[in-house]
Amino acid sequence: MFLSTTINGVDAKGRVSVPADFRAVVRGGPFDGIICWPSFDGPYLEGGGQALLERYQALIEEMDPYDDARVAFERAIFGAARPLAFDSNGRVTLPKEFADHAGLDTKATFVGLGSRFEIWSPERFEEHKSSAQSFARDNKRALKLPPRPGGV
Amino acid sequence: MFLSTTINGVDAKGRVSVPADFRAVVRGGPFDGIICWPSFDGPYLEGGGQALLERYQALIEEMDPYDDARVAFERAIFGAARPLAFDSNGRVTLPKEFADHAGLDTKATFVGLGSRFEIWSPERFEEHKSSAQSFARDNKRALKLPPRPGGV
DNA sequence: TGGGATAACATGGGATCAGATGGGAAACAA
């Protein structure tokens, strides 16, 4: 599971270290790296392992072949996604379009979201974080844990 | 089940012993440690075993992928959560942001809550405890036993 | 029931290792 938030540096070559915990999640998969695309929902990147893309593919294939939404999702996700391979130190090189879309300059914030993650510019993420927290606080009742006898 | 309240010391490296009873709860699980995150609801940490996070993940994955509430919860919980592994003596190292959020300096109060637990600064917990007790007294009728098939 | 022995737990410090980062050389494309 992708967890926690990490800020890593982006060097002059556009390289950024993927947090070691994130690398551990995709380790052993078919592709030694991550798959990223610019979010169509905001100025950040989305990413995950190859398994994530395969799950999205399964979701999309349940839609009608010429459903407008299907075509839009296909273009926005599969059309925009690129595999980013790890170098021997666990870094990836961000394509310039990706860095531009997310406003990544010298620092990048990796945000783990369970089955996937996001990459933000640290400044932009700070702005969004507080609103996400207050939204979560106001809506916490929507997240009900079913009681399990015995706990844990 | 996480039970009872324990105060343990936090050393100069930010390490704190997890109460032995709490360690026994997560022993045998997939990850030898606990998973904690700063509560979005107050100046304390929430935590549990990996099983707890997986229950949250299952809940969240029932929501649509780009539902605003889903993304807010993902960022507030998974984005903030970190796995804290036990060292050979059953201690974990608190990340600095965590200690800051909860105001943990030299002592930490572990509060067992059944399926999860909280970590407080002892002073803040004392203040909170009295108000929590009066809140519980005022709302005691909200604690309902679910009907159990077959009676008892 | 009291006291001593023993084991479990909590704590402190030092050494070692992994991760993040910067720079340069080699391979490749224009």
Add this chain to the structure above:
DNA sequence: TTGTTTCCCATCTGATCCCATGTTATCCCA
């Protein structure tokens, strides 16, 4: 050739591991 990309090595910092020690709770036996 020139610029770009990929690969590899060096370094630094911080986290993790390991050993030593004190303290408390538990157990056993007198």
